[in-house]
Amino acid sequence: MALRWMLVFVLLLDSTVSCSENTLFVQTGGSVTLYIQTHELPEFDELVWKNEKSENIFKYISATKTARLHPFYTNRTDFNNETFSLTLKNMQKTDSGVYTASTSGDLTKDVAKHRVSVMDPVEAPxxxxxxxxxxxxxxxxxxxxxxxxxxxxxxxxxxxxxxxxxxxxxxxxxxxxxxxxxxxxxxxxxxxxxxxNKDTSTGPQSEYISWLIPLIVVLALIVAVVVFYSYRNKKGI
Incomplete structure (x- = not known):
């Protein structure tokens, strides 16, 4: 008996847990797709997508596989009856806000929560x-x-x-x-x-190095020749 009541408590607790909020950005006039955020969608009688004002945008009835759409969103939505995602079209900045989805049946469960931000494109800098x-x-x-x-x-x-x-x-x-x-x-x-300007500031140093290296080589050759002839004279060759 205790185990059964514990299971019921866990199910009730799970049904009240809200989905983590997901932020979506969409350009003015564009479209955005709102996805279900649970790996396993429970059996349900109805699935409802709501907007910031808690208005029912879209209600899907599982038994008849039919839907009811809010008049304001006529010709602005696409619903996928396999993934239960909802696409909103021609988004305006007044459409910004939090959108949620929940299922109802034996239990009520929040299955999606998205914050949608509609933004104008940037101006040229x-x-x-x-x-x-x-x-x-x-x-x-x-x-x-x-x-x-x-x-x-x-x-x-x-x-x-x-x-x-x-x-x-x-x-x-x-x-x-x-x-x-x-x-x-x-x-x-x-x-x-x-x-x-940058190259000019380093020019003198580069020119100095360019004539210094040949001079060192010439001096080294002169020293080598002098040493060679001194050694040769000492040997009387």
Whole structure:
């Protein structure tokens, strides 16, 4: 008897456990698919997908394999009656929020919970140059850095999931603006003067080394010849 009541308690406890929230990002006007988040879906009479306002978006009735759809979502949904996933189309920023799915029958069980964030695509960033200094602007952010013949990377992120980064790749400077649904960049080639200035600063040292090595070789040959003839004269050869 005790074992039976313990089993009932475990089943009731399991039915009240909420699924972990999963965040999904979708571009404005795009589509997003909401999946069931349990490995084994229990037998059920009805499966219901709800939106942030707890409105029934989609109700699937297992016995008749029929469905009822909220009028607001007409022509905006696709339901998979094998995986029980729900695809929402033409998403707008007002559609952002938490979406849940639950089954009902002998027990009520939460089987999915997704936080959907609908975002506009990012605007193109602007990359400007002043001699060898570069400035990257986008989403009210500004990053500046100076090219000194070696690659660099600067980055700033906002709490709204926007990222602005300024970095170099070879002889190109790249200003990149992105969010979880899109990215755009502006690119400029490094001015030759930035590289020449760097090379000029090391020029004298390179020229010094270039004539020093042959001089050492010549002196070594002279010393070798002198030593050879001195040794030859001593031997009377």
């Amino acid at each position: 602007v990359l400007s140059e002043n001699i060898c200094s570069f400035t990257c602007k986008g989403h009210n952010f500004t990053i500046s850095s100076t090219y000194n013949n070696s690659c660099f990377q600067e980055e700033v992120r906002s709490s709204g999931n926007y990222t602005l980064s300024l970095y170099c790749s070879g002889d190109f400077i790249i200003c990149n603006h992105s969010n979880p649904v899109s990215w755009r960049n502006d690119t400029k080639e490094v001015n030759e003067s930035c590289i020449v």
